[in-house]
Amino acid sequence: MSIRDLLRGLPVFARPLPAFDPAGAPDDPHDLFAAWFAEAVGAGVVEPxxxxxxxxxxxxxPDTRVLLLKEFDGRGWQFATDATSAKGRQVAANPAAALGFYWREQGRQVRVRGSVTALDRAAADGDFLARPVGARVASLASTQSAVLDDPADLERALAAAGQTVENDPGTVCAEHTVYAVTAVSVEFWQGDKERRHIRLRYRRDGDAWVRERLWP
Ligand SMILES: Cc1cc2nc3c(=O)[nH]c(=O)nc-3n(C[C@H](O)[C@H](O)[C@H](O)COP(=O)(O)O)c2cc1C
Structure with a gap:
């Protein structure tokens, strides 16, 4: 069977989807994100x-990749990565970014656009030390996004980093950085089987948020 035939046979939104009434949405998109995130966890969404x-x-x-949301608070949507990685270098040169969440089980999508700032070393070190030991060793060993000429180099680096952490469990990684995305726009999208998708976009306007419905 061709890819085209496989694609044509795939259902989309063929499951019960939650309701979304934009009229009842809060004034601030952060409140709605917190509510939707809790609902995604409650609905058993895989890796929400x-x-x-x-x-x-x-x-x-443009470049894109999947990351984990590490924290969400008054500083915005936070992720952790290596400052010398491709993404780290990109945001250092151009601190603009977009985030996308897709909660398949609910047919929900959230799109965040905004600016990126690196949080201080205390935040980075705290995040690093809270990670499982294997993740810390992997971070210390990796020169993320650099060309790996010989896979044996990775094995050697992992062994060396493992020894470092064993000798001093408080070792932190200088490149490990927590970044926060401050939103200028956040869109909440609720899919619908009949394609009457509901879209609510919050747009920053000075100190306020403007709420707009968008055509599907
Ligand atoms: C589910 C998932 C979660 C991931 N979480 C992270 C993460 O939190 N931090 C990170 O640096 N990379 C994470 N990655 C790996 C990134 O997608 C990416 O491969 C890596 O960060 C290098 O990206 P870059 O070369 O664009 O800098 C994750 C990948 C997946 C699939």
Whole structure:
């Protein structure tokens, strides 16, 4: 069977989906995100904290990858990564980003656009030390996004990093950084089987948020 035939046979939104009444939505998108996130967890969404992070490189070419949401508070949507990775270098040069959440089981999508700032070392070190030992060793060993000429180099680096952490469990990774995305717009999208998708976009306007319904 061709890919085309496989694609044509795939159902979409063929399951009960939750309701979304934008008229009852809060004034602030952060409150709605918190509510939707809790509902996603409650609905058993698999890895609801997995999100795409899109950035732009020095040539203006967009890049995207999946990351975990590490924290969500007054500082915005936070993720942790290596500052010397491709994404780390991209946001250092151009601190603009978009986040995308897709909660398949609910047919829900959230899109966040905004600016990225690196939080301080205390936040980075605290996040790093809260990670399981294997994740800390992997971070210490990795030069994330650099070309790996020989897989044996990774094995050697992992062994060395493992020894470092064993000798000093308080070892932190200088490149490990927590970034926060401050939103200028947040869209909440509720899919519908009949394609009457409900879209509510919050747009930052000075100190206020403007709420707009969008055509599906
Ligand atoms: C479910 C999932 C979660 C991930 N979480 C992270 C994360 O929290 N931090 C991270 O640096 N990479 C994470 N990754 C790996 C990234 O997608 C990516 O491969 C890596 O960060 C290198 O990206 P870059 O080369 O664009 O910098 C995750 C991948 C998946 C599929």
């Amino acid at each position: 904290h997995a999100m795409t992070l899109s950035t732009v490189d020095a040539d203006g070419l």
